[in-house]
Amino acid sequence: MRRRAAAALALLAALSCPAAAEEAGAGHSGHDHAAHGPAVELPELTEATRLFLEANARMHAEMDIDLTGDADVDFLRAMIPHHAGAVAMARIVLEHGSDPGVRALAEAIIAAQEAEIAWMRSWLAARGF
Numbered sequence: 001m002r003r004r005a006a007a008a009l010a011l012l013a014a015l016s017c018p019a020a021a022e023e024a025g026a027g028h029s030g031h032d033h034a035a036h037g038p039a040v041e042l043p044e045l046t047e048a049t050r051l052f053l054e055a056n057a058r059m060h061a062e063m064d065i066d067l068t069g070d071a072d073v074d075f076l077r078a079m080i081p082h083h084a085g086a087v088a089m090a091r092i093v094l095e096h097g098s099d100p101g102v103r104a105l106a107e108a109i110i111a112a113q114e115a116e117i118a119w120m121r122s123w124l125a126a127r128g129f
Contacts (some may be wrong), residue, residue, distance in 0.1 A: 059085025
């Protein structure tokens, strides 16, 4: 499953970034593709998988902050997109999941993480961030 997710993430990156697509072998004519090794068979992406991959990529990109050297500030500024990513993933499971226990956990995560995001934003704003 982890291998499938990694392959799907590579596919998503290739599809969303022309340079990544070229690096992955899509569209660079004139090269011997056989030299790259056997083709990797990618799984079909479900809508939920595609949404999870996008949410995860967005979260990691937004967590890549310029550090200030203040551990408190840096922690909160990185945790806001981390929590937002958890909320986005929880919303995906509410839209596409079916297990009542997982759905209940997703609802609890949304409530808790949104409250924590509000607190972190307030704390940062009070200090000029």
